[in-house]
Amino acid sequence: MSVKTEEMVLNMGPQHPSTHGVLRLELTLDGEIITKVVPHIGYLHRCFEKHCEVMTYPQVIPYTDRMDYLAAMGNEFGYVIGVEKLLGIQVPERVEYIRVIMAELQRIASHLVAIGTYGADIGAFTPFLYCFRDRERILNLFEITCGARLLYNYIWIGGLSHDLHPDFIRLTKEFIREFKPNLKELNNILTYNKIFIDRTANVGILPLETAINFGITGPMLRASGLRWDLRKDDTYSVYNKFDFEIPVGKGKMGTVGDSWDRYYVRVLEMEESIKIIEQAIAQLPDGDVTSAIPKKIKPPVGHIYSRVENPRGELGYFIISDGSTSPFRVKVRAPSFVNLQIMDELCRGHLVADVIAILGSVDIVLGEVDR
Amino acid sequence: MKEYFNNIFTALFTIFVGMKVTLRHLFTPSVTIQYPDVKLPLPERERNRLYVNMDDCIGCDQCARACPVNCIEIETVKSLPGEDLGKTSNGKKKALWVTKFTIDFAKCCYCQLCVFPCPTECIYMTDVYEFSEYDRNNLIYDFATLTTEERIQKLENLDKHYHERETKKLGRI
């Protein structure tokens, strides 16, 4: 006579310390083993796309910051490239370089949050504070250039809102010099820690085919072994002028594509971003950043899909313009929205504690998922 | 068996390495400051509360149009031909009475889009960031300098003026 075991449904969220925002995961448990995960989203839906239809083109930029609030520069970058293609504007060289520097600084800041919260989810609270101490320095850099720390409205259509602050270059060099030893120290305390490895290696393995079929992009796809980065494969702005590698998951501590790989790819990406920033600062040309900003923005009728490599993956804007001063339709392909679909696939057969580890490695931001 | 001992060794080794890091941080100076007593100096491009210098404001409504959240409300009344409203700092002659100029700081998203189009640069961002209120309506700041009776009085002059012009036009035909 087999004992009738009834599956227990456990609701994790929407108010839960480690779901990175307002996400409700409905876990069906058989004992401690997960049989099904159903993510419920929509708690942070602010109808970004409906707003775009009543705003003029430059007014949409503060709204794009609020989607992935941890990588606001990247969001602006994507939208602005799309509208510039519509208008056919060519931006001065200096603006392109500053945009790349800002995007890469934002990538480091966003990865620091991802790594810090991932450590905190697994239980190591100290690296979280070390990461945030370094991130504060990047926010200070943003603050002296454009005045804001999180939502910048800095990259405009055709240029930038302010030129670089006089001692921005000096402070950035100082930050990079002090950040490198901190990164090594982070590896000592978290990356190679045996308990951290036990908790993350061979957990939530994402094979490459499922990753491509699910449309996963960004560090998650690279951790599964595919060298795919829009900065190299669909080059935009001046990324072709810098040489940097694309780190790929090699399964050092487990199999390729497990949570540890996703974490480690982000650590390596931070080192690559430092390289890009150093080269960009070295080759920074002079010029006026606000010269190409058009007074009246009325793009011709047409549609364009522009995409950018955000810290969480490929962020795409499908902009349809009907010739008036406000966009007819803006559809955003948010990387976290697409990456979150894989949660059910990854968490099956794992324990409750692993769901937190996997969700941390997927690194989603709910502002972007719900838009 | 080898893997068994390897596990033990790496476990202990990485624990001690981690402990060395935290011990070193026990003696490095902390980064936190005691906020209310010690305040960090803000950079000069800081974006906090808006301020409108009303003598320069010509009531052109550029900032209200540029605002993505429509938190600026401006109402103006045309001045009578004879009236002299004084000049803005850069010498431009003012032609409109600004009877209502309110900014709702509960809605404002501090994006600074209103500062750039202003022709006389009378709206700019200060570095005041401690202005929280208990009641949301207190966050609606009214910058207009005219007192309430003056506002009503301006409206009446304007209607009287239009009325006169109508009668004159009728009279002439």
Add this chain to the structure above:
Amino acid sequence: MMYDFLYELTGSSIIAGTIIALLPLFAFILPFALFAVLLERKVAGHMQDRLGPMRVGYHGILQTIADIIKLIQKEDIIARENDKLFFNIAPVLTFVGSYAAFAVIPFSSIFLGAKIDLGIFYIIAVTGLVVAGILMAGWASNNKYSLLGAMRSASQIISYEIPTILVVLSIVMMTGTMSLFDLSENQTGSFWNWYIFGGPSISIQKFLLIPFMFIGFIIIYISTLAEVNRTPFDIPEAESELVSGYHTEYSGMKFAMFFLAEYANMFAVSAIVATMFFGGYQSPFGYLGNSLNLVWLIPIEQFFWFIFKGIFFVFVQMWLRWTLPRLRVDQLMAASWKYLIPIAFVNLLIIGFITLI
């Protein structure tokens, strides 16, 4: 000792007994808990490049008193669905479990609760009560998360009881006595006579024992960490998954009881480890009292040394808490059954052979 002295003083055994029973609680555990909570927050702060509590009193000294006052005036919520009886007993039981262990811990040669010669055996038996308290708390709060947390912590404490007992056995086998008082007395003289360095007798045995005593110390330290639910084994109150395990539903004074029990247990456990391996209240370099031949000074020195060792081990527990991530439940069980217990067995065997030589 203390008891006979008090007995002559007061003349009646009941009064002496109650004073002895209450003395450790009010004289030591409560002030220690106040100090330990503040120490933990300050250590955590400075290890993370921040300052820890600075507002209440100079450099946050009165912070714990503020916490206690806050907890006392908080409303003590008992949910309608709770199993009232068990809900109220649970915090008391967990606190009693850890408080009772203080009865036999030798703070110094004269101050000792009860000089029974079954010292360690009594302690291990009494700390078993904590498991019952946690299970009751988990079941009585009638909430899915607490039930899971209680289940996990019960299995964790039981499976880490075994390595502790094995190491205790190896010590008892080596020294021949179970009474903590005799253990401390044997380790007199300089730190070289401590059991971690093979015990008082100068012989081949001593040098052979050193490595195995060191392994024994590491095993017992790790397993007592697990018994006290400290990171990396703090799964019952793993904030990220189970929203703080079995004491989710508790608030106010009952929560303070759990909190107090945790810190009392922490000190009890590090006191036992110090007594067994690091010479209890013996000073590493001989006594000031002897050199100045002030005989009454020695017990006070011993008390000081004992507190110093205890707090050092409590500091190491805190240090580990703010460095290491948390183990998963099955890894935790694997660590105990696959790694600690076999090594403890082998260690027991080898120490047995060495003592036979």
Add this chain to the structure above:
Amino acid sequence: MKSFEEISELLKNNFSDIHFEFHPEAKFEPYILVPANKIDTVCLFLRDNNELYFDSLINLSAVDDFNGNKIKDDKGNEIMQGGTMSIYYHMESIKFRHKLLIKVILDRDNPSVNSVTSIWNCANWHEREAFDLFGINFNNHPDLRRILMPYDWEFGHPLRKDYQNPEFYQGMKVPY
């Protein structure tokens, strides 16, 4: 790396019965117009053909073209009769690095199309979002329910151009 013309050629001779409309000169992005009922067969071919090998669907966006005739309904606010809605499928081949845009036009009053979730799992939530915000229902979609709006939101589909906010939703005032 196949150019837009080669892909169109390949499609034309593989599906002679389907009437495609090729727009190579469309502003900023050439696209192919595919009839609504054939979209899943075409997409399956595009993914499995080993010359094209479109293995990753980048984006699926629904657009309310709002080109019907406006009439006033009883409550005085205008709603749209007739007109079309379109869905844009951006897809890409990671192996051959070429991209393609496919457009499907549906009738606005009761838009329905076959779901491509069976071909690309990525389309699952995109289609649920299109259903939630536009009201396009996708046949044989695994679990078509609302994703961003509350599950019991019965005031229509927000991203339609003629959408009116309800006064109250479960006793809460909607426009603040």
